[in-house]
Amino acid sequence: MNLVTLPTGCCIRFAALGLALLVVAGCQRAEQLGPVAEASSAERIREAFGATVIEGVEEDASTETVVAGWGSLRGRFVFEGQPPPAESISITKDPEYCGKHDLKEETVTVSADGGLANAFVFLNPKRGETVAVHPDYDQPGIKPIILNNQGCRFEPHALVVYTAQPLEIRNSDPGVGHNTNGQTLGKNAKFNDMVSNQAPVTKKFGKSESQPAEIACSIHPWMKAYVLIRENPYMVVSTADGSFEIKNMPAGEHEFIFWHEAVKSLRGISVGGAETSNKGKVKLTIPADGELDLGEINVPSAALGG
Amino acid sequence: MLAIAAAITLAVGCSQSEPPPFRLNMVEMVSQETSDDYQQEIADVLGALFGTPDEPVALEETGLDANMLARSAGPAWSDEKGVQRGLYRKHCVHCHGISGDGRGPTGRFLNPYPRDYRQGVFKFKGTYTANRPTTDDLHAILNNGIPGTAMPAFSLLPNSSVESLVEYVKYLSMRGQLETALISYVYDELGEDDDGGRIPLDPAADPEQREIVLELLAEIVEDWEAAEQRTIAPDESQIPSDDRTPEEIVASVAKGQQLYHGKEANCYTCHGPTALGDGQQNEWDEWQKVQQKFLEETNRLAKSIQERASQDDQDESSEARLEEDKQTLAKRQEVVDTFYPIRHAIPRNLRQAFYRGGQRRLDIFWRISAGIAGTPMPGSGPASPGATANLSDEEIWNLVDYVMSLPYEPPSRSQEAIVPNKDEIF
């Protein structure tokens, strides 16, 4: 019996090409980034966890840390190079009110004599390490820290919040609505609240965030503030002229983090003879009953991504 | 020829593809500069604690029901009794992705994009902004779908299937949250420092790390369990009565209109004085904002590299830094290339008669009181039980009345094409 004869020539070639394309197209998978869990390692780790039962959190046996004395830390950030010109913000909301305030980008704020403002310096204790807090910081009737929506910007632009102090968010722009959006918080409860002119919104936080978080206003999207929430009070933001001081720190060697909103971790900055690591960390020794003066800390414009 | 064609087709079609694995949150990994070694170690720890898509693991500490997870996990098939298994892969994976990242094969073509569970943030729920959704909240979303999006309703599935899917969503969410916590932990406390030393993340070998990982997990689980008690219950004394007179309703709507256009609630500013959602469209929701910031930082880095590369005189350390930054840029660019187009968060058009997060008055009350988590929509009610609120419950109910009357106002009705002298036309 004869099989039906197939057409020869170009038809066959097209058919073969089509088939090949189908095979190739069907076999491709979209490129995926990143590694995948390795089964034997996962198994090994799982066995280790299988043996662990969560016990209640044990209280640290030693609650009284012996402090060798108290010292302070000070310094001044100086911007090296040509500070970038402060760009004007285009006001897209409430221009009759907000437009009056000549608002500028505050990402890199440098004073007339080169001082770099809004840079964070904060203590980075090890996990589980109890940080001795000087009694000056824990006075009763502690006043709240105020974050004010004023002139269509956040005042202050960068701030630190010790968990013992409540944060009071105010709206001092009469007749202008602001909401304060703190949904970038990691360990603490995220929030996004309307703030009225009449009553402030008070927040109390309980956990340390690992870095400053960006607070925004959804109604006026150019508004930004950077808030660092920590369980110890040893943190500071440099003032308008770039200077900073942390008083009454427990003496000894501690790790500090240097941070700026333009680049997050300030890396490669020369501080007290050492250089900050690629996570902005550096070890400094606070003398007992003395002061560690870091002097002028040069921040080259390259370090701020310029 | 036929034989060859048949052989090729058989070879391609019959090869079993491997089961899909969970993938990592590369945006978080790369933005925190997690090295490849740490990425692998984190993947292994997550694999240990949560298993694979085919074989989930639920530690007792998570409080997840292993049987329910087993029904949702694995490939889709039905057993002899006709019970469906592999529910997540059957119903959800093509949009929400195998890791719950909202990047399934069809995700790219949807507007809005499917939800990414890995942050543990969900928009439509009855709890305070800071809290997770309750099981009932997630169940309601699965039952009713989300009109206005591509999320369909699954109420026709047996109740046990829907419960099983809710459990699996929580599982994926916890896994994603632990991943972020591990990335932060590695960055803050382990992590390569400039002196070249590296503490590996190996909870199998290091009991202290094991404790820490369990602590991180416990915090996440606690949030989910606490959410069950955090549903916002409107103050009984301020709930409008069921038999209001028409005059009372009209008065309430008028009050709501005042509040809408007023300065305490500021609804008009984003939703527009027309309530069409055209007041402000240049903000992003949190999921898009993370990508937008990542993109902006990547562009800034690229610009900085360009400027530095063009400079002639460079000392050694600057050169080394430049090379490092170029490598970082390459990694970041890889991740940026996987992004879907970044979209703004568009405030809702309130003149449509249906709502995404539920059609009940209580649902609208929750939206106004707590805001919508993950979006620019702020809350005007108390942010936690007992906190001071921007608006009282009564005022929020006024707004609810106003919002629900908007679709029926004359401007919302389509204009009929009736000529005035229609009686004279035959």
Next chain:
Amino acid sequence: MNRFWGFLFFLVPVGGVATFAAAPYFNIWLPRDISEHGHAIDHLFFFILWLTGVVFIVTELVLFYFMWKYDAKANKKPAKFTHGSHSLEVVWTIVPAVTLLFIAIYQMDAWASAKMRPPLIPGTEEMISPTVEVTGRQFNWDFRYPGPDNELYTQDDIFRTDGKLYLPVGEKVLLRITSADVLHSFFLPNMRIKQDVVPGMEQSMWFKAKEKGGYDIVCAELCGWGHYKMKGRVFFLSRAEFDEKLEAMRLEQNTMRVAALDEED
């Protein structure tokens, strides 16, 4: 070709008849008809099935006969060339044309009653008010009931998005069908009725169900990758139960309180 192939072609009508004969025993047949006018559709279906079936079998048998009789191995006479038969051409043009014309006229009533004769308010030219508005979206069916004032697009409308449609049994109901995005088709297999929706067009659909119970709603127009799972369920209830259900749904939409703690588990 040899007789083997001829025999193979003979198996086609045999197989066809066998499939149709056996299908009902395997439950692969028409879904249960619970509507008032469904029998008209089924009647048309069977009429055309028998008509085309008989013609098909006759044609196939004739084909087989000629393949068998004039097989090259068995029949050595050379083929005779013919110029064709004019009369044969005329016959097999006119007969099918007349048949088709007959079918077209025969079905007009069924079409009109399903698509052109909406239920009217007695004594007027107006359609009865719709019982529900069905909106198809990718990939779900959303329903909007007119609420106590019996008028759609007023504030007491009840919205349901869970894919479960409730309708009264034994009454003529009018449905308004719209699309939220692309082409869909609202198909009720057990009512033998479907209606494509074009975005921007408002279509109406009417029927009367004869039996209570829950039946399928499926989408019958390819609307995207989720078309296959765009399902719903329609429940026919007695008028009293239907009113009760509407009231329960209205109350649920007006919920202002969180469910009491003792009601939850």
